[in-house]
Amino acid sequence: MNCQHATLLIGADPYVSSPELTEHLQSCTACAEFHREMLALEANIRRALEVAPPAASTTKAKVADIRDAQRAAAGTRKRLRPVAWRGWAVAASVVAVVLASLWLVRPSETLARDLVAHVEGEPGSWGGTRAVDLGALQALLHQAGIADSNLTSQEVTYAQTCLFRGHFVPHMVVHTAGGPITVIVLPDEHVKGRETFSEGRYAGVIVPAQQGSLAVLSRGSASMDAANIVAQQTWFTVGRPAQP
Amino acid sequence: MTEIRHDMRNSGPEKPVSSDTPAATAAEGITRVLEALRPDLVRFAHWLARDRGIAEDIVQETMLRAWRSRESLKDTASARAWLLTIVRREHARLYERKRLELVHLDDEIEHHALATGDDSDLHTLRTAILKLPMEYREPLIMQVLGGFSTEEIARELSLSPTAVLTRLFRARNKLRAIYGLTPASEVATAGEAP
Numbered sequence: 507m508n509c510q511h512a513t514l515l516i517g518a519d520p521y522v523s524s525p526e527l528t529e530h531l532q533s534c535t536a537c538a539e540f541h542r543e544m545l546a547l548e549a550n551i552r553r554a555l556e557v558a559p560p561a562a563s564t565t566k567a568k569v570a571d572i573r574d575a576q577r578a579a580a581g582t583r584k585r586l587r588p589v590a591w592r593g594w595a596v597a598a599s600v601v602a603v604v605l606a607s608l609w610l611v612r613p614s615e616t617l618a619r620d621l622v623a624h625v626e627g628e629p630g631s632w633g634g635t636r637a638v639d640l641g642a643l644q645a646l647l648h649q650a651g652i653a654d655s656n657l658t659s660q661e662v663t664y665a666q667t668c669l670f671r672g673h674f675v676p677h678m679v680v681h682t683a684g685g686p687i688t689v690i691v692l693p694d695e696h697v698k699g700r701e702t703f704s705e706g707r708y709a710g711v712i713v714p715a716q717q718g719s720l721a722v723l724s725r726g727s728a729s730m731d732a733a734n735i736v737a738q739q740t741w742f743t744v745g746r747p748a749q750p
Numbered sequence: 751m752t753e754i755r756h757d758m759r760n761s762g763p764e765k766p767v768s769s770d771t772p773a774a775t776a777a778e779g780i781t782r783v784l785e786a787l788r789p790d791l792v793r794f795a796h797w798l799a800r801d802r803g804i805a806e807d808i809v810q811e812t813m814l815r816a817w818r819s820r821e822s823l824k825d826t827a828s829a830r831a832w833l834l835t836i837v838r839r840e841h842a843r844l845y846e847r848k849r850l851e852l853v854h855l856d857d858e859i860e861h862h863a864l865a866t867g868d869d870s871d872l873h874t875l876r877t878a879i880l881k882l883p884m885e886y887r888e889p890l891i892m893q894v895l896g897g898f899s900t901e902e903i904a905r906e907l908s909l910s911p912t913a914v915l916t917r918l919f920r921a922r923n924k925l926r927a928i929y930g931l932t933p934a935s936e937v938a939t940a941g942e943a944p
Contacts, residue, residue, distance in 0.1 A: 513919075513934050514915055514916070514919050515915070517918070517919035517920075517922050517923055517934055518900070518914075518915040518916075518918035518919045518922075519893065519900070519918065520922075540934060543926070543931055544922065544926075546929075547922065547925060547926060547929060547931070548922075550871070550872065550875055550929075551875065551879070551890075551894060551922070551925065552894055553872060554872050554875045554876045554879060555793075555797060555876075555879070555891070555894050555895050557872070557876065645814065645818070649810075649811075649814060667811070669844060674807065
């Protein structure tokens with residue numbers, strides 16, 4: 507065994523042991539010293555990792571932070587540190603309020619953009635041909651807080667729980683005569699009325715629901731009529747499912 | 751653990767069983783295992799995801815999946831490795847889908863998540879581990895917290911054992927600087943680009 511090999515083995519696992527390594531360490535002071543250093547470091551690494559994670563704090567706020575950071579990722583990759591100067595802080599607050607107001611004025615546009623970005627990130631979702639297991643679909647919906655929905659009576663070829671705008675939401679693809687149609691249930695996104703959108707090769711509609719909204723998207727040659735039909739026919743209720 | 755039981759009840763078309771049937775015994779067994787191992791799973795997920803909330807979501811999904819496929823667990827002695835593998839895969843699914851790694855949470859890490867004690871060296875080391883790139887952090891967490899062997903990590907990450915050794919070496923090499931130690935010289939190995 508040479509020094510390079512010994513260093514690799516020790517660096518990869520300081521507790522590693524083999525007759526060859528032991529023999530090498532007995533004859534090489536440099537590697538023996540490296541081994542001692544790595545054992546000391548390893549003890550601290552294990553101490554560091556053994557520490558229990560911080561107490562649960564604001565899960566949703568944290569996820570929202572991630573969402574916001576993702577949105578900002580195209581621009582600055584690092585968030586600004588708080589500014590000490592109070593005047594700047596006040597000014598920043600005013601700007602933030604103005605921006606937030608502008609943001610609220612056109613929520614559905616950004617929602618549509620986020621939806622398209624999301625489905626673009628899952629290109630494989632459109633290609634399913636086999637219906638997903640009904641039990642799995644029901645469990646997925648329940649897990650996302652959907653108590654009941656007629657999606658379970660449709661031919662769903664893809665179903666996943668996805669992190670979208672800080673919430674885990676059901677993302678499904680329904681097989682229709684007009685082609686595959688994506689349905690995303692959005693209990694936490696509210697729209698005032700029916701909104702259609704078109705971006706790139708995607709077109710879709712967001713419709714208000716009893717609680718939240720429902721997004722339906724078609725892609726490429728898939729018929730927007732089919733998407734509209736799915737949007738009209740699909741319903742869901744939010745809450746804990748009935749006890750069995 | 752009320753919430754877990756609730757989800758378990760709704761995870762499939764379970765038939766009511768009396769407490770002395772084999773199915774009921776198996777169900778009680780996996781429930782006990784899940785409850786006992788939950789802190790370990792959350793800690794493992796937390797170090798992978800770098801966020802407690804996301805870690806809890808991952809563990810919740812892990813428990814659902816474990817409950818659904820509880821029949822495949824023949825030996826509860828192997829439950830920990832089995833569950834940690836599910837956690838890792840759940841995290842990988844989330845990571846691949848949302849590219850969480852692109853998010854820069856350095857400020858949060860420094861100012862919130864790691865305010866856990868007086869030991870500044872340990873604090874610095876924890877920060878450094880969390881800042882390791884995913885390709886180095888994941889195998890390190892799997893090895894140290896999960897107890898996985900190099901071969902097991904290689905299988906799980908679809909890497910060669912040599913590539914895993916290299917990543918583990920590099921992970922620790924990056925952490926050496928925290929203690930003012932000189933990084934060891936890079937070793938040329940097959941299966942892992944420098």
